[in-house]
Amino acid sequence: MNGPSPARNANITAASAGAAPVAAKASGGVAYSTPVRKARRVPVPRVWPLKDYDVYALLGGNAFIILAMWIRHGNLHELETPAGIVTAIGELAALYGTYLVLIQLVLMSRSPWLDQIFGQDRLVAAHRWVGFSAIWLLFAHFVFTTVGYGMADGSGPISETFNLLTTYPYVMWSGVGLILFVVVGITSMRAARRMASYETWYAIHLYAYLAIALSFMHQLVVGLDFASDPMARFYWIGLYALTIGLLLVFRFGQPMAISWRHRLRVANVVKEGQDVVSIYLTGRELDQLPVRAGQWFRLRFMTSHGWWRGHPFSISAAPNGRYLRFTIKNLGDYTKLLQEVRVGTSVFVEGPYGVFTGANRTKARVLLVAGGIGITPLRALLEELPAARGNLTLVYRASHENEVVFRNELDELASLRGATVHYLVGRRGSREMPSDPLDPRALRRLVPDVFDRDIYVCGPAGMMERVLAGLHWLRIAESQIHYERFNF
Numbered sequence: 119m120n121g122p123s124p125a126r127n128a129n130i131t132a133a134s135a136g137a138a139p140v141a142a143k144a145s146g147g148v149a150y151s152t153p154v155r156k157a158r159r160v161p162v163p164r165v166w167p168l169k170d171y172d173v174y175a176l177l178g179g180n181a182f183i184i185l186a187m188w189i190r191h192g193n194l195h196e197l198e199t200p201a202g203i204v205t206a207i208g209e210l211a212a213l214y215g216t217y218l219v220l221i222q223l224v225l226m227s228r229s230p231w232l233d234q235i236f237g238q239d240r241l242v243a244a245h246r247w248v249g250f251s252a253i254w255l256l257f258a259h260f261v262f263t264t265v266g267y268g269m270a271d272g273s274g275p276i277s278e279t280f281n282l283l284t285t286y287p288y289v290m291w292s293g294v295g296l297i298l299f300v301v302v303g304i305t306s307m308r309a310a311r312r313m314a315s316y317e318t319w320y321a322i323h324l325y326a327y328l329a330i331a332l333s334f335m336h337q338l339v340v341g342l343d344f345a346s347d348p349m350a351r352f353y354w355i356g357l358y359a360l361t362i363g364l365l366l367v368f369r370f371g372q373p374m375a376i377s378w379r380h381r382l383r384v385a386n387v388v389k390e391g392q393d394v395v396s397i398y399l400t401g402r403e404l405d406q407l408p409v410r411a412g413q414w415f416r417l418r419f420m421t422s423h424g425w426w427r428g429h430p431f432s433i434s435a436a437p438n439g440r441y442l443r444f445t446i447k448n449l450g451d452y453t454k455l456l457q458e459v460r461v462g463t464s465v466f467v468e469g470p471y472g473v474f475t476g477a478n479r480t481k482a483r484v485l486l487v488a489g490g491i492g493i494t495p496l497r498a499l500l501e502e503l504p505a506a507r508g509n510l511t512l513v514y515r516a517s518h519e520n521e522v523v524f525r526n527e528l529d530e531l532a533s534l535r536g537a538t539v540h541y542l543v544g545r546r547g548s549r550e551m552p553s554d555p556l557d558p559r560a561l562r563r564l565v566p567d568v569f570d571r572d573i574y575v576c577g578p579a580g581m582m583e584r585v586l587a588g589l590h591w592l593r594i595a596e597s598q599i600h601y602e603r604f605n606f
Contacts, residue, residue, distance in 0.1 A: 121451055125171065137600040157588075160437040161408040163470065165477070166231050173235060177221065182356075187350045198347070206268030208259045215255030222248045227469065229401045237430050237473035245307060264455060296334035298325045319414045334358065373416075373468040380407060382465040384419070385441060389460075394491065395446035395457050396434060398441050399465055405439030408470070410477065411498035412574070415469035417444065427452050428468065432495035432576075434524075436502035445523065447491040448517050469550045472480055474602040476503045481572045481598060485565055486512045487556065487585055489577020490521055495522040496576055500531050507536030509542045511551065511565055515542045515556055515581065540564060556581070558588035575601045 188210065196202030196209075225232065225245040232241055250486040282289045305322045340450055380401040388396040388429035414432040418425055430451060434445035448454045474495055484503055493514060500512055512532075516522045523541060532539045544551035554560065562568055573594065575585050582601060 144344075160405055160439050161414075162409045162410055162477075163230070163234075166234055168231055168235055170235050181214070181217065182400065183353070184582045185210075187347065187353070188213060191350075193345060201266050201269035203266075204262050204269060208261070208263030208266055211255045211262060212259035215252050215589070216333065217261055217357075218248050218252035218255060219333070220357055222252060223330070223361050223366055227361075228368045228468065229364055230368070233471050234473065237602055238471050242603075249306060250303060256299060260293070260296060260510075268464070274502050280355075291332045292336035294327040295336070298329035298332075302326045318598050324469070326395060359474065369468075371467065376407070376468075377466045380404060380467075382442070382467055384459055384461050384463040384465065386461060390445060392443060394523055396443050396445045397456065397459060398443050400441045404441065407437070409433065409437045409442075410470070410475040411436045411502035412475040412495045413470035413472040414474075414495070415442070415444075415467045415471070418466040418467060418468075419456065420460070420464040423455060424452070424459075425466070426477065429453075430471075431499070432472075433470075433475075434494040434497050436498050445491070445494045445497075472602055474600055475499075478597075478600060479503070481570060482506070483509045483571040484511070485568060485571040485573045486510070487515075487561075487573060487577070488512065488574045489515045489581040489585075491523065492577030492581075493523055493528075494576075496574060497528065497531075499574060500528070500535070500537065505535065505537075508538070509538035510535060510572070511540070511541045512537065513542060513556070513561070513564065515577065516547045519543055537563075554584065556585050556588065558591045561588060562592065568592065572598050572600065575599070 163459050171586070193206060195210065196206040215482070225241050225248065228238075236244070264278050264282065265275050267282070268275050271278065301476055302323055302325060305319060315335065380403060382399045382401040384397055384401040386398040388398070390396050411433065413431050416428040416430050420429045431444040433442055433448060435443040446453055446456050476499065482505070484505060485497075486500060488496045496512065498511060503510065512528065514522065514528070522541060525541075528539050532538065542551075542555040546554055555564070565571070573589060574587075576583055577585075586599065586601065
């Protein structure tokens, strides 16, 4: 298409299955092509027989056990006096605050079971709100316990706080831990996240582990369950051990095993457009790496400036057993450095993750809605999703022609697969595109059978919010809408 016209409709007759693959433009190293047909079969990730209600039942059951143990210790007698009531609220806030902290860690353990059920997008959102709730409960524990003790002793909150901090070292430990939790919570607020880089945000969040260690020492020395009940002590130690075990296995053990087995390295770097490159990774036994189109990996390029930085990137070509392709746009900071990563660089990988795949598909027809660099996982899905002729439609939104990535590949895939591709190019509000081409009415005109399709959406946060809101306005069933965000 020449010039930023409002839309381009490419409904292309399917070519023969033996058509030539799309050629990639090599900028160095070994030249690779991106095949759109006849890839080597790759195993898919294992599906676990678990549902979301299994997780909710487990969490609710543990919450009940915590309350039952508190009652079993005879603490109901505290409710006989005002001071006892206030102290009891502080005790329960401590128990459930600690429980939520452990849940928060499990949510971010990158467990394949939780990833399959909820997806990392929902897990990150739950992690954030569980974290805020835990901080408020731990702060409530400090306030209510101090006030309750002060009421029982006949002293004020300030003098009681000073007495606790100066007399009992383990209270000082918990105070430092609480301060660290509050700092982590503040940096997790939306306004703070916008001002900080991913690396800064991540470094600050590492202090949460120190806060947890200090809180555990406090609980170990003076915690109600630990001090008076061996069974409760065993239970809480078990919760900590299980949480730490999940972190060690899935955050460290599994990525180390995958990286060691497949020995991934950069095989080629291909310039795809303005500030956009595709990085091809090769390694050993890639045909044995279970992965689906639409999934993503956390990559650490083993360079002096990259080994400590792990960033999420979706694969931009369907798994083919020979290489993995990641297409990365220069968005500043680390992504700028990746535009010139050297061929041969080793890569430490974590993954694959995500439920933005065909595994949750419910309809025969599929609509893919991409914005900008959000085309990367959708390009892979366009290649991989099983579909009869005419059942796949891609809508690709970009502000400028030079922001359209993979045009030749998308046209070739459309030709081979009998798919429809709509390019919506132009700045919203301009003469060429006076209104949003992705608002619900426009989308329905563009794809009249949108109600009978599964819809996959990926792009900038603002664009995704508008499209998802439009789909809900159209009353599209939630089970037909698929998306995953990568905001930290």
